[in-house]
Structure formats: structure tokens, C-alpha cells
Amino acid sequence: MKKQLCFGIAVLAVMVVATGCVSTGKFDKMQADKNGEIAALQQQKSKQEQDNAALKKQVAALEQKNTATEQEKAALLAANQQRQQQYEKLVQDLGKEVEKGQLQVRQFKNMLSVDLAEKIFFDSGRAALKNEGKEVLKKVAEALKAYENKVIRVVGHTDNVKLAKSLQATFPTNWELSVARATSVVRFLQDTGIPPERMIPSGRGEYEPVAPNDTPEGRQKNRRIEIMLIDKSLVSEMTRTAN
Numbered sequence: 001m002k003k004q005l006c007f008g009i010a011v012l013a014v015m016v017v018a019t020g021c022v023s024t025g026k027f028d029k030m031q032a033d034k035n036g037e038i039a040a041l042q043q044q045k046s047k048q049e050q051d052n053a054a055l056k057k058q059v060a061a062l063e064q065k066n067t068a069t070e071q072e073k074a075a076l077l078a079a080n081q082q083r084q085q086q087y088e089k090l091v092q093d094l095g096k097e098v099e100k101g102q103l104q105v106r107q108f109k110n111m112l113s114v115d116l117a118e119k120i121f122f123d124s125g126r127a128a129l130k131n132e133g134k135e136v137l138k139k140v141a142e143a144l145k146a147y148e149n150k151v152i153r154v155v156g157h158t159d160n161v162k163l164a165k166s167l168q169a170t171f172p173t174n175w176e177l178s179v180a181r182a183t184s185v186v187r188f189l190q191d192t193g194i195p196p197e198r199m200i201p202s203g204r205g206e207y208e209p210v211a212p213n214d215t216p217e218g219r220q221k222n223r224r225i226e227i228m229l230i231d232k233s234l235v236s237e238m239t240r241t242a243n
Contacts, residue, residue: 002134005034005218006149022057034189038048039137043064047104051092056214083107083110084107086147087105087107087112089146090105090112090114090143091105091147092174092191093139093142093143094114094139094140094143097136097139097140101117102136103115103116103118103136103140107234109236110230110231111227111229111230112150112228112229113227113228113229114140114226114227114228114229115225115226115227116133116136116137116140116185116224116225116226116227117224118181118220118223119223120132120133120136120222121133121136121137121159121181121225122181122187125167125171125177126162127171127177127180127181127183127184128184128186129188130183134188134239136143137185137188137189137192139193140189140227141188141189141192141193141194142192144189144194144227144229145193145194147229148168148198149231149232150198150229150230150231150232151198151199151200151229151230151231151232152189152194152198152199152200152227152228153199153201153202153226153227153228153230154182154185154189154199154201154202154225154226154228155178155182155188155198155201155202155203155204155225155226155228156177156179156180156181156185156201156202156203156204156205156225157178157203157204157205157206157208157209157222157225157226158174158177158178158223159203159206159209159218159220159222159223160206160209160212160213160218160219160222160223161186161213161218162174163177167191167196173204173205175203175205176203176207176234177203177205178203178204178205179201179202179203180203181203181225182201182225185201185225185227186199186201186218190218206222209222210222210224210227
């Protein structure tokens, strides 16, 4: 009996040990599986954090872009309002001359223009200013002095009628006549106190008509002097582009 008891205890001990070994193996496998899951979750979390960071950058960039767009819109609106106010003031300052038909004030996208009727300022085929034209130009000059941030471009225009042979020694073509007239206006404006560095004289001859040249009325409209007020920034951009 004693031997049988000892043998049973020994068998039981072996079974306990065997059972313990199997439980440890399962635990190790479970632990390894759990560690794998944890590592996968950590990797997923890291990727999620990277995605969140990238998304935040995109949102910040979009907000910055929207802010810049709003600022650009506000700047454009302010510039348009300023141009409208300048146009209205110029019309008001030269109202009497406009009513008499001595000049016309026009508004463009980035500039203002004062168109002078040629017959008031010059005799046919001549570039010397008439006294009547000088009186009108004095008022124009006073109005232009208020626009210190503008470049003043004076452009001469003619019709397509060739100059008389008696004048061709001085002005071979309408090109020369248009430039000479623009220069006469610039020199007069300079004498009234407008800085010469603000002004640009040029001539277009017959090549920029505003009406057909086949009627006296059309030719009269084409013989004109344009005084254009242009933003300095626009002139600088045009100069850079040309260079």
C-alpha cells in the first residue's frame, strides 16, 4: 500500500509539472500576441498623429490663403473707391471746361484721362500752344497737382490727313507733329509747377483714332491731346516688362 501511495504521488507530481509547462507555453504565446497587437496599435497611433499634423498644416495654409484673399479683395475695393473719388473730383474741378466742350474726363481701370480738344490748343499743322489753350491748361495743371502718386502721360493724336508741303520741313509726318504737341503741353505743365520727372510725352500720330477719318467730325475727334494719370506702380511694372 505504501509503495502504491508513493507511486500515485509521483504520477500526480509529474502531471502537475506537465500541466504547469503547458500553461506557461500558452501564456508566452498570448503575451507575444498581445505585444504584437500593442506594437500594431502604437504604429497605427503614430500614423494617425502624422496624418493629424499634416491635416492641421493644410487647414492652417487654407486659413492663411483665405485671409490673404480677403485682404486682396479689400485692397482692390479700396483702390476702386479711391479711383472713383479721384475721377469725381477731377470732373468737379474741371466741370466748367467739360460743359464748354473744351475737354473730356474719362475713367479707365487703372487710370484717368483728360482729353483736350485740339482746336482750342493748336492751329492746324502747328505745335505752339494758343493763348486760349494755355488758360484751360492752367486749370488742368492745378487739378493734376493733387495727384502726386500718379505719373502724367501726355499723348498727342492727329487725323490721317497729310501735312501741307510747306510744313513738312518742320514736321515730315503726323508722327512728328503729334510728339511736338505733346511736348509743348508737357513743357507748359512743367512751367506751372508740375515736376518733370512725373511726366512722359509721346505721340501716336494718326494710328489710334477714336472715330472714322472719313468725315470732318470724325477727324476733329481724332485730333486731340490725352493727359493720362497712371499709377506709379503700373508704370514701374510696364517698365520692368519692357526691359
